Amino acid sequence: MKLTRLSSLLLLCGAFAAQAAPQDPLFAWNDTTAKQAIIKWVADATDQQKATFIPEEKRFVVFDNDGTLWPEAPLTFQLQFAIDEIKRMAPDHPEWKKEPVAAAVLNDDLKALTRMGEKGLVQLVVLTHSGMTTTEFAKRVNNWVSSKKDPRYGCHYNQLGYLPMKQLLTYLRENGFKTWIVSGGGADFIRELAEPMYGIPPQQVVGSFAQGEFTLTEDGSAIRKTMTGAYYDDGKAKPAAIHLFMGQRPVAAFGNSDGDVPMLQYTSTNPDYRTFGLLVHHTDAKREYAYDSHPPASGKLVDGLAQAKARGWVVVDMKSDWNQVFDPALCPNAP
Numbered sequence: 001m002k003l004t005r006l007s008s009l010l011l012l013c014g015a016f017a018a019q020a021a022p023q024d025p026l027f028a029w030n031d032t033t034a035k036q037a038i039i040k041w042v043a044d045a046t047d048q049q050k051a052t053f054i055p056e057e058k059r060f061v062v063f064d065n066d067g068t069l070w071p072e073a074p075l076t077f078q079l080q081f082a083i084d085e086i087k088r089m090a091p092d093h094p095e096w097k098k099e100p101v102a103a104a105v106l107n108d109d110l111k112a113l114t115r116m117g118e119k120g121l122v123q124l125v126v127l128t129h130s131g132m133t134t135t136e137f138a139k140r141v142n143n144w145v146s147s148k149k150d151p152r153y154g155c156h157y158n159q160l161g162y163l164p165m166k167q168l169l170t171y172l173r174e175n176g177f178k179t180w181i182v183s184g185g186g187a188d189f190i191r192e193l194a195e196p197m198y199g200i201p202p203q204q205v206v207g208s209f210a211q212g213e214f215t216l217t218e219d220g221s222a223i224r225k226t227m228t229g230a231y232y233d234d235g236k237a238k239p240a241a242i243h244l245f246m247g248q249r250p251v252a253a254f255g256n257s258d259g260d261v262p263m264l265q266y267t268s269t270n271p272d273y274r275t276f277g278l279l280v281h282h283t284d285a286k287r288e289y290a291y292d293s294h295p296p297a298s299g300k301l302v303d304g305l306a307q308a309k310a311r312g313w314v315v316v317d318m319k320s321d322w323n324q325v326f327d328p329a330l331c332p333n334a335p
Contacts, residue, residue: 025171028164028324034278034316038168041276045251046175052274054251056176061252061276062242062263065183065190065207066298068256068280069165069198070157071150073289073296077157078189079121081144085128102127125186126227133222134188134212141192155331161197163327165254165280169198177252182206182242182263184234188225206245208233234259239266252276257299261307268311277313279304284319287326287335 029035044052066072086105096102101123104112113120145158169179179200183190187207194200210230212223233241239262253267256279264277282291292301308315326334
């Protein structure tokens with residue numbers, strides 16, 4: 001009897017010890033040099049006794065979105081949204097049959113759409129992202145997210161944020177950093193998804209945008225989306241947008257493509273603090289996609305790899321540095 005009671009007490013103590021043991025905040029990361037570099041930089045930046053200390057009001061960090069926080073292959077989520085919107089709205093627009101971009105989409109001819117290049121993509125955005133109020137656009141985005149699923153993983157698109165990067169965002173915020181998205185994707189599109197997916201509020205999302213038109217309505221007022229003064233937030237436009245919307249230079253930057261290189265350069269040349277740069281290298285064809293110089297749609301990474309060596313940026317090998325890519329609680333079918 002005494003032995004049974006002793007065993008029970010030992011088991012209970014073991015349970016309490018297990019509960020008290022702190023969980024690794026970055027458990028989706030393997031214990032490789034990438035994870036170790038992140039932890040060390042955060043520890044150094046938050047230690048007031050070290051010369052590497054960064055005051056909390058200066059702890060602004062920026063993240064690209066497509067290919068950094070969620071997949072960009074085989075198509076970016078926003079491009080898939082535009083394609084699905086063309087198909088949804090087509091019955092109300094018979095004139096689109098004579099519109100080359102819309103016709104390519106309706107015929108599922110992605111090769112033809114690709115051949116149209118940037119001009120074709122702009123026209124696709126005009127048809128699906130302008131002429132409505134921001135409120136109506138937000139409804140369309142949320143309806144799409146709730147009704148459409150990624151064909152490979154069988155999950156809704158808002159369930160496909162990279163778990164390691166989501167953990168990193170939380171880890172940084174818990175250490176006093178303010179996390180921002182700086183993306184080539186449309187700001188209005190990302191803002192509908194950023195807070196529920198990543199904990200990043202709309203005012204901390206910087207993306208491509210165009211001027212809106214203010215108008216009074218029967219029930220109040222609204223902003224109508226246009227394509228006037230369109231600003232594509234990629235490449236060298238990213239540092240300029242950071243200056244415009246953030247008003248200070250970041251101390252850390254995270255990306256995955258050559259389009260993110262200027263943002264990382266702008267960050268790593270910050271003269272006041274020891275900064276951190278990281279590039280996600282897509283190397284895992286089994287769990288996600290493998291590409292660098294020849295991406296399926298966007299996300300070319302060649303110059304970034306060379307720059308990383310020269311500037312000391314961390315390059316994350318998705319296959320070896322992440323033990324999980326997607327959150328199994330959200331997307332159980334993902335490998």
